[in-house]
Amino acid sequence: AVEAGSAGEAEVTALGLDCTPVKAQSDALMEVAAGTSDAAKQKQYLVAFLQFTYAGAPTIYYGDEIGMVGGDDPDDRRAFEWGKGNEELVTYYATLAAVRNTYSALRTGSVEAFDTGNTSVLGYVRRDNSDTIVVLANNSASAQSVTLDLSALDVEADKLVDVLASTEFTVSGTTATISVPARRGVILVDDNAVETITVNTTALAPAFDPSYVIAERAELEGEIVGNEIIAEVPVIPPTTGGTGSSSSAPSTD
Numbered sequence: 001a002v003e004a005g006s007a008g009e010a011e012v013t014a015l016g017l018d019c020t021p022v023k024a025q026s027d028a029l030m031e032v033a034a035g036t037s038d039a040a041k042q043k044q045y046l047v048a049f050l051q052f053t054y055a056g057a058p059t060i061y062y063g064d065e066i067g068m069v070g071g072d073d074p075d076d077r078r079a080f081e082w083g084k085g086n087e088e089l090v091t092y093y094a095t096l097a098a099v100r101n102t103y104s105a106l107r108t109g110s111v112e113a114f115d116t117g118n119t120s121v122l123g124y125v126r127r128d129n130s131d132t133i134v135v136l137a138n139n140s141a142s143a144q145s146v147t148l149d150l151s152a153l154d155v156e157a158d159k160l161v162d163v164l165a166s167t168e169f170t171v172s173g174t175t176a177t178i179s180v181p182a183r184r185g186v187i188l189v190d191d192n193a194v195e196t197i198t199v200n201t202t203a204l205a206p207a208f209d210p211s212y213v214i215a216e217r218a219e220l221e222g223e224i225v226g227n228e229i230i231a232e233v234p235v236i237p238p239t240t241g242g243t244g245s246s247s248s249a250p251s252t253d
Contacts, residue, residue, distance in 0.1 A: 042183040049185040052096035065093040083212030105131035137185035157190035
């Protein structure tokens with residue numbers, strides 16, 4: 001039995017159904033989502049990095065690119081939260097996409113895995129007739145160092161540049177020591193192969209700019225309570241013909 005007036009009091013719909021189990025599940029999912037750890041959020045950067053630098057076409061479930069949270073189905077079907085996203089994460093996804101579009105090897109090149117000598121860092125070379133790219137992905141919560149033997153990787157370069165952060169790494173002989181940021185990665189190319197990466201941040205604004213939050217922009221005839229819009233929805237009666245069926249045909253009067 002549910003104690004009257006308690007937080008778990010049954011909500012009875014017009015059909016007389018007890019919605020308490022559904023409401024309890026929804027509340028539990030919201031609590032789980034709200035408690036998403038910082039570590040889990042940081043791992044998303046690494047997931048995106050792997051998606052855009054490994055073989056295959058990156059597939060993004062809507063909301064991932066802005067950092068939306070959610071529990072198990074159906075909580076993973078929330079509406080897209082315009083204006084509430086993580087600007088840094090949105091820009092990171094856009095930058096990865098721009099890099100992938102710029103370097104063909106990241107889209108259709110070979111994938112040549114190699115031992116980085118560091119159990120926290122995954123390494124592979126993406127290569128085609130146009131580009132040779134060394135990719136390092138760090139699955140650690142701290143920055144990691146990797147020493148590359150470029151001759152063993154069949155990579156020629158006097159200097160390597162991470163095209164994500166524009167960080168330069170000196171090549172001494174045929175080796176280069178690379179610092180890979182925590183839960184992130186580096187996309188290394190020869191400094192003579194660096195291309196300009198352009199991201200249209202203005203076009204990204206609807207994902208994180210608060211002015212795009214629907215409660216602040218909607219011109220509805222209703223009342224805004226907190227973050228919810230309580231609006232009156234007009235009821236349009238159907239046009240009925242002589243047989244009682246509805247018709248959507250426009251009037252000829």
